[in-house]
Amino acid sequence: MACNWQPLIDLVARGRRFLLTTHVRPDGDGLGSMKAFAAGLRQQGKEVALIIPSSTLPGRYDFLDPDKEFTPFALSMEQQRQADTIVVLDTGTWNQLADMADFVRQSPAQKAVIDHHLTQDDLGAIRFVDTGAEATGRLVHEALVALGAKLTPDAATAIFVALAMDTGWFRHSNTTPRTFALAAELVSAGAQPPFLYEKLFERSSLGRLKLTGLVLGRLTLAENGRVAHSCIRKTDYSATGSIPPDSEDLVNWTLGIAGVEVGLLFMEQPAGGIKISFRSRGAVDVARLAQQFGGGGHAAAAGAISQGELEAVRDRVLAALAQVM
Known part of the structure; x- marks a missing residue:
């Protein structure tokens, strides 16, 4: 409007x-x-x-x-x-x-x-x-x-x-x-x-490129190949020489796999909690999914921050996503 x-x-x-x-x-x-x-x-x-x-x-x-x-x-x-x-x-x-x-x-x-x-x-x-x-x-x-x-x-x-x-x-x-x-x-x-x-x-730091490599190496498929997810741990920044802002847009790699409809990136935050980035090709409204975890955004791109260990947060999000796939 x-x-x-x-x-x-x-x-x-x-x-x-x-x-x-x-x-x-x-x-x-x-x-x-x-x-x-x-x-x-x-x-x-x-x-x-x-x-x-x-x-x-x-x-x-x-x-x-x-x-x-x-x-x-x-x-x-x-x-x-x-x-x-x-x-x-x-x-x-x-x-x-x-x-x-x-x-x-x-x-x-x-x-x-x-x-x-x-x-x-x-x-x-x-x-x-x-x-x-x-x-x-x-x-x-x-x-x-x-x-x-x-x-x-x-x-x-x-x-x-x-x-x-x-x-x-x-x-x-x-x-x-x-x-x-x-x-x-x-x-x-x-x-x-x-x-x-x-x-x-065209000005990526070496650290951002190394961080990208970690994210790509951890890509995992779920829901019969319709969901792709990866993660970033707090220690990854020092290990790669990157900083948290270097994670911007890395979630987009999840949609680069044929057949994937929803992509997720889970990121441990330096101050605590897990930031979740959601991307969708349109069939799933990820803003509504993000709202379940205290976040929001757009139907095709959303985000949230959830408390808990990375694995536990990931499992909760994947379970919620499975209900709407």
Whole structure:
């Protein structure tokens, strides 16, 4: 459903110091949306802080942050204190805010959520949610238009990253003619696809490649070949010289096997718990499956974090999946 942006225009008019954030383990859609929306707010004369609920910015997105504006939550006390407006982008759930959740709950600042995910909690915010959008970046583009902001080359680049990453570089089923129309507008405004593809997909660290090898080596089939799953253990990062953000997109390898309809990747988290990434070719709604484990997302791509040992969590998820296959 298309968003009515007038409440956002009013919220922006009231605010002066904005704190923008996204979900834990931020991806291209979350970070690109933050960067582009910040550009629009600054055109309105607003002060903007970009805060991520993670300890580091994933290296694959460092080109989006030449001025080192993205700040880990733990290092942002002054920005937290000053903010009179909080905008959460690309998530609307408490668990995806991780350590930032309590701050958002307790802050007296006015709040807004801009998101395209089906699963939403009550964050005490005005919601701008369109589950038909292929990326939150599209909604940020709409918001910038509503605010009368100019689409600068930097903003166009950030939105292109958001759009490209959440459509799997325009190959997932959420890619539509409107996706390409928006991409064309962004390229006309200054986004450079060859440069962005190189930055996003052709700069893997040796550690990420070694981690990929472990994931591929552990691929296992279930449900007569219709399900593929693999796992990452906490010790794998030090063993391969990788870091947790290097696991982004590795779940997609599970769907690369002929006959597989659902793919799963189970990842032990450094702080405890098991992150589960779900992917589907469409026959199974993995967002509904993820909700059983405290998560959510889209019908074809979802996530959750569950407590317990990896093997026990894996067995519970596979049992739940077997019921809907």
